[in-house]
Every structure is written in C-alpha cells, then in structure tokens.
Amino acid sequence: MPKTLGKIRPHLTQDEQLLFELSSPGKKGYQLPALDVPEVDPASALGSENVRAAIEHFPEVSEVEVIRHFTRLSTWNYGIDLGLFPLGSCTMKYNPRINEAVARTEGLAWAHPYQPEALSQGAMEVVAILEQYLGEIFGMDAVTLQPAAGAHGEYTGIMLVRAYLEAQGNPRKKVLVPDSAHGTNPATAFMAGYDVQTLKSNDSGMVDPAVLAAAVNEDVAALMVTNPNTVGVFEENIVQIAGIMHEKGAQVYMDGANLNALVGIARPGDFGVDVLHSNLHKTFSTPHGGGGPGAGAVGVRSHLEPFLPTPRLRRDGELWAWDYDRPQSIGRVRAFYGNFGVLVRALAYILAHGGEGLRNATIDALLNANYIRARLEEHYQIAYNARSMHECVFSDVRQEKQGVRTGDIAKRLIDYGFHPYTVSFPLIVHGALMIEPTETEPKAELDAFCDALIAIAREIEADPETVKKAPHMTRTSRVDEVAAARKPKVRWTPQA
Amino acid sequence: MLAACGLQSVEDLYNHLPDEVLLKRPLAIPDGLSEYEIAAWFKDQAARNANGCASFLGAGVYSHYRPVLCDVVVSRGEFLTSYTPYQAEFAQGTLTSIFEFQTMICQLTGMEVANASMYDGSTAVPEAAMMAARITGRHRFLAAANLHPEYREVLDTAARNARLEVDAFGYDAESGRFDLAALEAKLDSSVACVIVQSPNFFGVIEDVKAAAEIAHKHGALLVVVFTEAVSLGLLEPPRDADIVVGELQSFAISPSYGGPFAGIIATREKYMRQIPGRLVGETKDADGHRAFCLTLSTREQHIRREKATSNICTNQALIALMATVFMSVYGKQGLRELASQNLAKAHYLASGLDLPFSGPFFNEFVVNPRGRTPEEANAALLEKQIVGGLPLGRFFPELSGSLLLCATEMSRRADMDAVKEVLL
Numbered sequence: 032m033p034k035t036l037g038k039i040r041p042h043l044t045q046d047e048q049l050l051f052e053l054s055s056p057g058k059k060g061y062q063l064p065a066l067d068v069p070e071v072d073p074a075s076a077l078g079s080e081n082v083r084a085a086i087e088h089f090p091e092v093s094e095v096e097v098i099r100h101f102t103r104l105s106t107w108n109y110g111i112d113l114g115l116f117p118l119g120s121c122t123m124k125y126n127p128r129i130n131e132a133v134a135r136t137e138g139l140a141w142a143h144p145y146q147p148e149a150l151s152q153g154a155m156e157v158v159a160i161l162e163q164y165l166g167e168i169f170g171m172d173a174v175t176l177q178p179a180a181g182a183h184g185e186y187t188g189i190m191l192v193r194a195y196l197e198a199q200g201n202p203r204k205k206v207l208v209p210d211s212a213h214g215t216n217p218a219t220a221f222m223a224g225y226d227v228q229t230l231k232s233n234d235s236g237m238v239d240p241a242v243l244a245a246a247v248n249e250d251v252a253a254l255m256v257t258n259p260n261t262v263g264v265f266e267e268n269i270v271q272i273a274g275i276m277h278e279k280g281a282q283v284y285m286d287g288a289n290l291n292a293l294v295g296i297a298r299p300g301d302f303g304v305d306v307l308h309s310n311l312h313k314t315f316s317t318p319h320g321g322g323g324p325g326a327g328a329v330g331v332r333s334h335l336e337p338f339l340p341t342p343r344l345r346r347d348g349e350l351w352a353w354d355y356d357r358p359q360s361i362g363r364v365r366a367f368y369g370n371f372g373v374l375v376r377a378l379a380y381i382l383a384h385g386g387e388g389l390r391n392a393t394i395d396a397l398l399n400a401n402y403i404r405a406r407l408e409e410h411y412q413i414a415y416n417a418r419s420m421h422e423c424v425f426s427d428v429r430q431e432k433q434g435v436r437t438g439d440i441a442k443r444l445i446d447y448g449f450h451p452y453t454v455s456f457p458l459i460v461h462g463a464l465m466i467e468p469t470e471t472e473p474k475a476e477l478d479a480f481c482d483a484l485i486a487i488a489r490e491i492e493a494d495p496e497t498v499k500k501a502p503h504m505t506r507t508s509r510v511d512e513v514a515a516a517r518k519p520k521v522r523w524t525p526q527a
Numbered sequence: 528m529l530a531a532c533g534l535q536s537v538e539d540l541y542n543h544l545p546d547e548v549l550l551k552r553p554l555a556i557p558d559g560l561s562e563y564e565i566a567a568w569f570k571d572q573a574a575r576n577a578n579g580c581a582s583f584l585g586a587g588v589y590s591h592y593r594p595v596l597c598d599v600v601v602s603r604g605e606f607l608t609s610y611t612p613y614q615a616e617f618a619q620g621t622l623t624s625i626f627e628f629q630t631m632i633c634q635l636t637g638m639e640v641a642n643a644s645m646y647d648g649s650t651a652v653p654e655a656a657m658m659a660a661r662i663t664g665r666h667r668f669l670a671a672a673n674l675h676p677e678y679r680e681v682l683d684t685a686a687r688n689a690r691l692e693v694d695a696f697g698y699d700a701e702s703g704r705f706d707l708a709a710l711e712a713k714l715d716s717s718v719a720c721v722i723v724q725s726p727n728f729f730g731v732i733e734d735v736k737a738a739a740e741i742a743h744k745h746g747a748l749l750v751v752v753f754t755e756a757v758s759l760g761l762l763e764p765p766r767d768a769d770i771v772v773g774e775l776q777s778f779a780i781s782p783s784y785g786g787p788f789a790g791i792i793a794t795r796e797k798y799m800r801q802i803p804g805r806l807v808g809e810t811k812d813a814d815g816h817r818a819f820c821l822t823l824s825t826r827e828q829h830i831r832r833e834k835a836t837s838n839i840c841t842n843q844a845l846i847a848l849m850a851t852v853f854m855s856v857y858g859k860q861g862l863r864e865l866a867s868q869n870l871a872k873a874h875y876l877a878s879g880l881d882l883p884f885s886g887p888f889f890n891e892f893v894v895n896p897r898g899r900t901p902e903e904a905n906a907a908l909l910e911k912q913i914v915g916g917l918p919l920g921r922f923f924p925e926l927s928g929s930l931l932l933c934a935t936e937m938s939r940r941a942d943m944d945a946v947k948e949v950l951l
Contacts, residue, residue: 050627050855061594061861066868067940068875073761073867076874077887081732083763089634089859097596097855101624105605108620112604126608129562134783135598136566138573143584144785145917146577147909153572154784167555179646179786180841182828190688218828218838222657223688227833265544295554296541302548312841320601320845321621322611322643322805324787340684362684366587366649366677367785375569382565386554397540401532418543445617450610456829474528500813502616508813510615515810515822519799521640522630523809 034504037483038114039448044506047103050090051523060094088525107506108321109450115476117403119422119453119465120213120261122291122313127383130317130376139375144367148352155351158368159344161328161378168389169287169307170300171330177340177369181288182215184308184327185255187340189223190361191306191331192253192282194338198359199280203252206284209238211262211457216255216286225252232459236262236415240271247279257286258299261457261465262415263400263422265292273303282306290314291469292397292421295390299330306331315377326373340364395470396421399477403466406481410488414460421469427462430488433495437462440487442509443501447483581942582914583876585891585933586728587648587675587754588785589777591865592937594856597779597849606848611805611841615820616812621844622819625807628851635756635854636771637764638793643805644847645790645839648754648774649678652722653685654803654837655770655792659720659748660691661801661836667692667717669747671705673727675754676922682722691719700925703731703884703893707741714745724752725765728922729931730873730891731884732762739767756850757935758889760857760866770794779853780846789843789850800826803837865936872934876943880950883929891933893919893926896950901930907949913942915949 034041073082092100110116116123134140142154162174178184189206196202206220209230217227230246233239238256247254254276258266266272273283285299285307291314293299299307311317312325319325331339341360342353353368384392397420404413404423411425427437441451441464453465468477491498502508534540541549560568582590601607605620612618612625625643632641645651656668668686670679672695679695686693696709705723714721721742725733735751742749751765753773765771776788794802800823808822828835857865869890877888881895894916896904901918908915920927930950934943 047623049623049630051630054858057860059858059860060596060856061858061865063861063864063868063936066871068871068943070867071871071874073870076870077732077762077889081763081887082761083759086634086760086859086862089631089862090855091858091860092855094596094856097852098599100855101600101852102603104620104623105600105603106620107618107623108605108609109617110605110608112608116608116610118610121610123608123610129565131602131607133566133569135781136569136573138576138578139569140781140783141590142576142784143582143588143590143782143914145584145586145588146582146914147905150577150580150914151784153575156572156575157569164556170550179650179843180839182838182840183646183650186838190684193688213840214827214829214832214835215838215840217833218831218835221833221835222685222838224690267543267545270545270547296550297544297548298550301550310841318607318845319610319841321606321609321618321848322844323841324646324789324843324846325841326787341680362687363677363680364650364684365681365786366647366675369785370646370787371784372781372787379565379569381556382560382568383562385559386556388559389554389556394537394540398528398532398537401534401540402528405532420541441614442616445614450617451614454613505616507616507619507816507818510812510818510820511810512615512820512822515808515820516825519806519822520809521626521799521806521822522633523626 036504037447038479039504041504044106045103047100049523050092050100051088053096054091056091058091058093060092060097114449115468115472115480116450117452117466117468119467120288122467122469124316124469125471126316126318127380130379133379134372134375152351155344157375157378159351161374164381165328166330168294169330170298172333173336173339174328174330175339176328176374177365178327178329179365179370180323180325181308181310181327182219184329185215185219185286186222187329187364188284188306188308189219191335191338192284193223194361195335196252204250206252207246207254211236211260211459212255212257213286213288235417236260236264236459237266238272240268240275243272244275247275247281251281253282253284255284255286257289259289259292259420262424263419264415264417265420269302288313289421294393296393300332306335311373311377316380317373317376324370324373326370392470399468399470399472402477403468403481407484410485411464422465422467424460425464426460427464430491431462433491435491435495435498437464439499443487443498444483445502446504449480449483577914580912580914583916583932583934583946584914586917586931588782589755589933589935590782590937591757591777591935593779593781594853596856597852600852601845601849606845612821615818619819622807624848624851626819628847629807631854632791632793635759635764636793637766638771639796640799640802641791641793642802643807644843645792645804646843647786647788647790648772649681651772651790651792652678652752653682655750655772656682656720658770658801658803659750662798663719663748665717665719667694668720668722669713669718670695670722671724672696673698673705673729674722674724674752675728702886703729704733704886707737711741714747716746718745718747720748720750722750722752726755726758726889726891729884729893730888731886732889735765736767755889757866757869760862761870775850778850780849787843787846789846801836804839804842868936872938876934876946890935891931893929894932894950895928896930904930904949908946911945913945
C-alpha cells in the first residue's frame, strides 16, 4: 500500500555506500592533458623526505560513480526547490538561478584578487554599487562587504565599537545581550574581548527600557539588539532604547538577521542604530548551500567609518582603487575583499527587484507570516500577542499536555513533506515553534503547510505516540544524536 | 489573505510601527531589471576585468582546472537550496557528504579530526590560534614572517581584540625558510602556538619536523598552514603538527576575486572538543541503519553562547562540497598526477631564472627579474596579454626587487616561454 500524507507520496530512493567503500585500486574519474614540459622527479626536486606515499584510503572511483554518488545523496536532502522551508530567522527564500549564472561569468569568476586594479574595475564596480545600495537600504553612511558571514559581520561590528570607544579613551568592559538573542551574539561579544551581560525581556518578548536603563553605565560598550527580534516582533521602543544607550556614550549594534521584515519600510540608521550586519544569504537571496557560503555586510554611521576593515574602495579619477592607508582601521577581518561571488548574487537580486520590488517583497513576507499566524492561532499557543512581522512564534504548551514537544512536532512535519520550523528557539519561549515563510511562497504552499500543522495538532489529541516516534515516511528514521555525541566518530576508517 | 488576517490593507501589516521609524519615500534604487538585462550588466562589468590573459599569479589563490562535475553537483537544488543540516532525517545527503569531506581532509593532512569547514584559510588561522590558547592556557602566538601577509593581518586583528599577543620570527634570507634560531630565541613558556606555513608564502617547503620539535620542547603547539591544497597530492603532510589550517580554493573553487573559498581546521583526536565549527558524526537511526548528524554541538554558540569555542555559525558548506567532488574525481591517483604536473610546470618556468631562495619549492617561487623592476617586468608581460607575478615589495620591503610567480597544470609552455624571455 502506498503511503500518502498531505502532499506526500513516497518514491524509491537509491541506497548508497560511502566513497571509500565504493573504491577499488586503479579506478579513476579524471583526465589530465599530456605534460608539455619535461617531467620532474619529485624526490630530487623536493627532497625525498618531503614526498609522501600514496594517500591512504583516498577515493578511487570512476566518473559515473562520482555523479551517481552525489546525485543519490542529494535525493536524501530537502531544499527550497522542493517546498516551503519555514526556518524562523533563517529567511529561506527562493534563490533565483540568474544569481548563479551571473556569478559564473568568466571575467568575474576567474578574477584574481591580486590582478592589477586597472584590470579589476568591473569587480570593483560590483562591490561599489552593492555598498551604495545596501547603505541606502540600511540607512547607513558606509558599508563594508569584507565579513564572510553573519557571525563574522557581528564580530566585525563589535570590533568597530571597541576601536571607536578606544579612540574616545575607554573601550569599556561589557556588552548587553537580550535573553532572546541568537547564540552568535554573546559568542561574538566574548571573542571581541567583552564580558556579556544578559538582559531579561519583558512580558511582550521585547527589550524593557527600564531594565536597560538600569543596566547601562560607563562600563557598557554596546547593546546587541535584533530588530524585529527573535519572536518576530518590532522593538517598538527602539528609538528610546537607542537614546538610553547614546546618553551613556554606548553604541547600538543591530543583528540584521531579520532585516527581511524592514527593507523599504524602515531603516535601522533612521531609528538610532550605529552599526548593523545583514546576512546577504538571507535577505538578499543568495543560497544557503547546506550551511554556506554567506556574506555579512556591515553598515555603520559616519562616526564608525574610519575604523572599517582595510582596504576600502575609493575613487581615483575615473577608476576605483583599494585604499590601504587607513590608520584608524581595525585591520583586516579576512584575506582579500570578502565573499565576492556571494556579493555578485546579492547585487543581482537587488537589480532584479529595484527599490519598489524590494519593498513589495517585504510586504509579501509580512503578509505570509501573518496569514500563517492567523490560520494556526486556534491550534497552537502564540508566544506573545504583539503583532507579528515576518515570522510568528508559537509555544508547545498545549501539545505538551499530551507529552508531545516542539521537536516531535517538527519531526512529524517532515512526514508531511515540509522542513521543520526553527525548534526550541528563542529560548525565552517555552517549547518554541518559530515560523518564517518568506515572501516567495505561493498561497497553496502556505495552506498545505498550515493544513499539515493542524492535522498534527489533531493527531496529538488522538494518537500522540505516532507524533513522538516520527518521522515514519523518511528513508532515515529518527537519528540517535545522543549516541553520536557519546562516542564521536567523525571520520571513516577501514574496518579492522 | 488580508481578510484572513483580519486586516483591511497592506499598510495594516506595518502601521503599528512608530511613525518616526517608517520610511516615507521610495528607496533610491533604480527599477527592477529583467533576467536578460541583469546578465548583460554583469557581462559588461566582467569585460572590464582582465579577460583572456594568461596569469602567473598565485599567492594564496591558484588557477586550477575545475572538473565539470563539481558545478553539476553543487547546482542540484537539494544541495544548493538546503540549510545547515539541523534536521538530520531530512538532510542525510548534506551530512553524508560532510562526513566524507572530514574523512578526506584527515587523509590529506595526516590529522584525526577535521571540521565541516571555516570561512577561508585566513580566518581559520586566528581560530586555530585561539584553540591553542584554550588548550595551553597561554597568551602569545609566534607567527613565521613568511606566513601569508594577509593571513597575518587577520590574526593580528583577532588577537588585538582578544587581548592576546602575536610576535613574528624571521626567515632565512638564503633558503627562504623560517629561521629556526630566530624561532628558538623567541620561544618561552608564554607561547601557545607556533604558526608556520608550508609551502610558505614564498612557495618554499618548510621543515615542519624541526618546527614541531622545538615548539613541543617549550610546551607550545604547532599550527601548520597551507594555501595550496594541490601540494598535498605530493608533499608529505604535516603529521607532526597539532593543528592544521588550510585553504581549499585550489580544489575546484574559482578565484572569484578572492572568495567565497573554504578553510579547514584539522587536529588530533585529543583536541576534538576544542575545535571550532560544525562537526558531523556517525550514528544510527531508530531502525539501526547507519546515519549521520551534527555532533558535539555543546562546543557551539547556539548551545554554549558566550562560552562557545567560536561564534561561527554559517560556514562554507557548498564550497566544501565542491572540494569534496573535486577530491572524488581526482582521487588517489589523480591528485598525485595533478600535483606532479604542477611541480613540472613550475620547475620548467623557474629554470634559468634568478631565484633568490634556495629552498625546495612546489608550484610557486620568488624570482628577481634581470635588469627590470618587478613592476616593469609585469608591464612588459601585460603587453603580451600575460598577467605576471605578485611584486613582493608591497608586503616585504626587503624584497622590492622580487616577484612571486606561480605555474599550475593550466600554464601553457608558450606563455611560460614568453615569461622567461622577459624575466631572464
């Protein structure tokens, strides 16, 4: 009997061994041209002590085995190309394929970072225009594109704060982080040499200005605030919050992970933020690729500009030039100029949308999230009553009565053919289900998703065990993560 | 949909925001373009870059052939448009390929544990240094002067903010290798790790064994950095290192004006719990089948917050996958043959030229152009549609008369002859 559930009908998947198990001596999948120069004996050129023996157990497979191997593996995955991917705060929107095509344009993909500047003007123009457009979207005076990902952008931003305060005479000691923040925020502040003080959120899941005011003193360097915050709510006191910080000479850092809720509607630079990062692989549609590469653009107000990483682009007559003479700079945060190929994709996205299109995308993202909230509110407990922006967060309190937790509901959602929402985050919500649909989902997909979650809510009433043992429809049943951590096996070795 | 939300108009979606924060004008960004126009715009920009030139630039970014299969695999939507594999049951493809990646990096480097990737080689250096500081409880790093200068700058930035110290030790002007005596003079019980690159920034293969012996004698760890991953097809891996840091750009990753690339950190099993970033481990599913999942995540920021080993979250997964396909295509035999071709090309290019350093080199070397400055030599080469080498004076004032040149399997003999003609 074929198992069908919601939009799901199972099909056959190929089983597959690891490459090392498929290998046998002499098989090969490559071709190299005949050498057009004399061969060199490695031992005499390098010294025999510097020449290795064959790489033990390295793969030996044919070309067709390589393509089949990775194609089979791919069928065990789920991606946006297969359906809704509602991870909250991750902004899993459709990744337009034109972005991929232009990033592979020969003169961009094969540009060497050390080729002469006169022969890199096209690449530099891409960087310059993206800096300009992001500055306009952020409401910021200057943008650096050097950081390689969001957390790297956070790190850069907090180092900028330190450099600025140091130039004022005192780098200060602490960074304030709300208890609703992403884990990268406190980890970043610590890496940048600060102590972390956690701020308790108020009953609406927001930063409480009174709590903040009590915490800020001359030891505090910055507040790291996410806006909209991780419960998907706009921090309505943000202007007051910024005022409290600035009055004490401290800075406001904004984690821009949720910028997709604001583009074209409101600008962080206009509501008191001094420095923010934006994940170009979220808001600006470059693919997540199973966990990267990303890019973490950082925007700053003018007082932080002198401290930005080197080099900076500057206009030299008709040409772009890299300026390395930046005496107040924090230095480099990465070799070369950033994840350029990701920047190309983000700029392609902005060019495709234009100013009005970007604003429309924001509105659609807000509408989709509010639609999901409206459909699910009857079945799941909304975490906070405040208006949702681009994501909505529920709690599993009702389902917990049947012994079913958010993690179980997530696994059961897989059976219905959807990637789960973000599970158990933010930490301030009891058993959080954090849902962000993005603007690129059609209504039919949103409805199928809501139908699935409603069906699961009913299953929990009738038969909680089915949900607790999910997934049932997948090739791989529930994975034992505890066993993996108990005795970690992190590489393949031949069986004795 | 608005009605279902209980709203009248789209403005109702955001009019609860304080009026003072709302943007009251359109964004100053031109109207949207069609797919065709976007492609044409980027093509125009690309045409302003060096096109159709042969290039002998290396210095951390190498021109290697990219087997077609690499793009075929990473273009599959199931890989391209998936997320970090938190939901193991739905991400076995990504998890299995990362497990294979970790395994191949261990085989390649002679280490026992490798993570799922770092942003790039340069950012992996301070991560390794911080790891050494955690392991040893010490606060000073000694970096070889012939470490990639931009890697060194990234290390300096991170160390300054973490209130740790970086000190350099010099290189031997005759061999181009790090100066063992200079290293020994600076080693004491405050040093967490010694950082050397091999092949170093000058292309010279280092004496890793000697560095390990002397570092260990003082209780410091040895961090070995590589920027040219193809060299590991032929070179003895740094088995005496405690941490290996590297850049995989050579494995099918296009130069792309400096990124995105993929960095690695590999180490000994005993230091596994101090490694930053994602790790995939083997386990079983409820039916007893082999399965993979992210593991030891108690090291990571989303669990441990400010006590994490690093703040890294997004890494370079798709780029690491590209490198995994590359390693699978070339395999045991191919990687060695590829490395041998690089060796042969570079030694052909170098023969007869004025090389200031005597140490053994793989596919990159320092050369003093005869009768011309490096800049003049490059200008002469550009007239022949050749992008020459990297003038070293920018990073090493004492080498202002030198160029760093690189040859790979893609360097053609006719172009190399043209280069030799200018430099001889």
